[in-house]
Amino acid sequence: MLARATGNRVLVGIMETLNGLLVESRKLTLRQRGRPERSIKGHEAVIAALRRRDGDEAACAMLDHIEQIAELLPSKK
Numbered sequence: 001m002l003a004r005a006t007g008n009r010v011l012v013g014i015m016e017t018l019n020g021l022l023v024e025s026r027k028l029t030l031r032q033r034g035r036p037e038r039s040i041k042g043h044e045a046v047i048a049a050l051r052r053r054d055g056d057e058a059a060c061a062m063l064d065h066i067e068q069i070a071e072l073l074p075s076k077k
Contacts, residue, residue, distance in 0.1 A: 002050075029072045042068065 003015040042065030049058035
C-alpha cells in the first residue's frame with residue numbers, strides 16, 4: 001500500500017516482486033507462536049511513525065521488523 005501511495009510504478013513493481021519472493025518466509029515465520037501478533041505490532045509502529053510524518057522513525061521501525069523476521073528464518077550458509 002505504501003508503494004502504491006507513492007505513485008511510482010517502478011517502486012510498485014519492485015515491491016510486487018519482493019512480495020512474491022517473501023511468500024515462503026511468511027509461511028514459515030507466521031506459524032510461530034505469537035509471531036502474527038508481533039508482526040502486526042511491527043506494522044503498526046511503521047504506520048504510527050508515518051502518521052507523525054517521522055520518516056526516520058518509520059525507517060527504524062521497518063528495519064526492526066525486518067530484522068526480527070530475519071532472526072526467525074533458517075540460515076542458508
